[in-house]
Amino acid sequence: MTRKRKGRPLTIDDERDRDQATIALVNSILDKKPVDIAQLRKVSAVKGLVNNELRRRVWPVLLGIDGTEIPHSDYLQWAGGTHRDSSVIEVDVQRSLWSYTADWTEERRDAKRKELKDLLTAAVCSYSGDVYYYQGLHDIASVLLFVVGEQSALRLLRRLVICHLRDCTRPSLDAVLELLGLLLPVLREVDRPLHDHIQATGVPPFFSLSWYITWFAHNLVRLGDAARLFDLFLGSHPIMPIYAAAAVLVAFRERILECEDDPAQMHHLLSNLPPLGALSGDELARRAAAISQQCPPKQLLRNRHMRPVMATAAEAYQKNGIFHVPDQPRAPKGIGGQAALGNLANFVMPGGRKVQKRPVALLSAASAATLLAAMLGMYFANVHSNMGI
Incomplete structure (x- = not known):
């Protein structure tokens, strides 16, 4: 659907000017220390981040992730682990990435799927049994992987599974x-x-x-x-x-x-x-x-x-x-049984x-x-x- 400016459709030049203005605004926010997180969140939500280069800079900031890299040895250890849903990840990954890789060779697609499998396994295993995989997490991980790359995607996903997606990564849904x-x-x-x-x-x-x-x-x-x-x-x-x-x-x-x-x-x-x-x-x-x-x-x-x-x-x-989420629900003490089911x-x-x-x-x-x-x-x-x- 075409967006309009003052009653007329946006032209290509209008969109280019708008995107350049957004990039300049986001860069100015990031350059000021401390970063105005509230303003950055508003711009990201309402205007969007225009391109993946900007997203690589902004997405970690939105989640409160600093620039510290995860040691590669830790990543390898987590990615090589096993957990309750290891076989489910294997199946989900093998049928994933079709939409984003339509013109890829099968060899290239398989290599990306290996990255996706390692990413998902590492994110789950890094929490030693406190985080559970669910079918659908691979869709979110795929977007992160394509936009920010494997290492940054791991940092983002490790944060999401204990925050925004915490209710999805419990033992049941x-x-x-x-x-x-x-x-x-x-x-x-x-x-x-x-x-x-x-x-x-x-x-x-x-x-x-x-x-x-x-x-x-x-x-x-x-x-x-x-x-x-x-x-x-x-x-x-x-x-x-x-x-x-x-x-x-x-x-x-x-x-x-x-x-x-x-x-x-x-x-x-x-x-x-x-x-x-x-x-x-x-x-x-x-x-x-x-x-x-x-x-x-x-x-x-x-x-x-x-x-x-x-x-x-x-x-x-x-x-x-x-944003943070409580690790456990803040329900009144003693609530359970029929009361919980009624709720x-x-x-x-x-x-x-x-x-x-x-x-x-x-x-x-x-x-x-x-x-x-x-x-x-x-x-x-x-x-x-x-x-x-």
């Missing part, structure tokens, strides 16, 4: 269920009719699973689009992908509102929405940032009387301008008419894990089918 449950409350704040129409069908927000756990990277063909969204996500609150998911739904509001009040049809429609089918990567990033300003995470939880029991991302906080049900379908009619036990940890496993299986089976595997 139960915490992710809670986070997906924030999507409809966000949508309610920005488009009440659209929210009501989706909620009336009783469809849970599982259709947004791949968007959240891969930062949309799995659903995008162009590396540049993924990198633009990463400009936003790396410097933002960890639940920013939820706001981006809401922006996608709003972009398709007419199609969604035309869908009948039928759970099966609604789920099929939402599960097949292309994130950039109605927006460019830059427009999606800008709209997500705007929605997050309209309904910040703390305000969202307060307005909806919601408090995570399993997830930590929603309660992220800033320290010296850098999980409220997160997955807050106010949903159909969930309210069902026993809370339907969303037990075991069934939640089983449901997510089944969804992931269907999700990757569809990937294989599309790729002819």
Whole structure:
């Protein structure tokens, strides 16, 4: 979609001038010590970082990573390790990188896949069993690898798996269920009719699973689009992908509102929405940032009387301008059993008419894990089918 300036489409010269102005602005921010992290985060989110050279400088700063290199001996040791999901990484890597390497030889692609496998294994093994791999992490790691290179990608990924992606890298994805449950409350704040129409069908927000756990990277063909969204996500609150998911739904509001009040049809429609089918990567990033300003995470939880029991991302906080997440949920002491499951049900379908009619036990940890496993299986089976595997 073409952006406009004062009622007219941007020309190539306009875009070049805009990009040069952004580069100059970012360089001026980086040159001042101490770096104004808040301003850098704002520019990254709203304007984007233009090119990969700039991203190599800015992305580590957004995550609070200094310039200290990881000793190569440590990298080799971690990359040579094994863990619970080593075989899963092996399979995921072997079917990865197609979109970004369409014109590569198989030998060159295999070499890059080896780098990706080492990167993922090293990131997991460097935390000695406290961080778990999940299917979808390889999509995020692929973008990091292509944009900043193997060594810098490791530093970024090691930070992400204990911060922005912490709820994804726990032993199960139960915490992710809670986070997906924030999507409809966000949508309610920005488009009440659209929210009501989706909620009336009783469809849970599982259709947004791949968007959240891969930062949309799995659903995008162009590396540049993924990198633009990463400009936003790396410097933002960890639940920013939820706001981006809401922006996608709003972009398709007419199609969604035309869908009948039928759970099966609604789920099929939402599960097949292309994130950039109605927006460019830059427009999606800008709209997500705007929605997050309209309904910040703390305000969202307060307005909806919601408090995570399993997830930590929603309660992220800033320290010296850098986002951190609690290692464990800040749930009231003693909460558990049916109370915890009831809270999980409220997160997955807050106010949903159909969930309210069902026993809370339907969303037990075991069934939640089983449901997510089944969804992931269907999700990757569809990937294989599309790729002819």
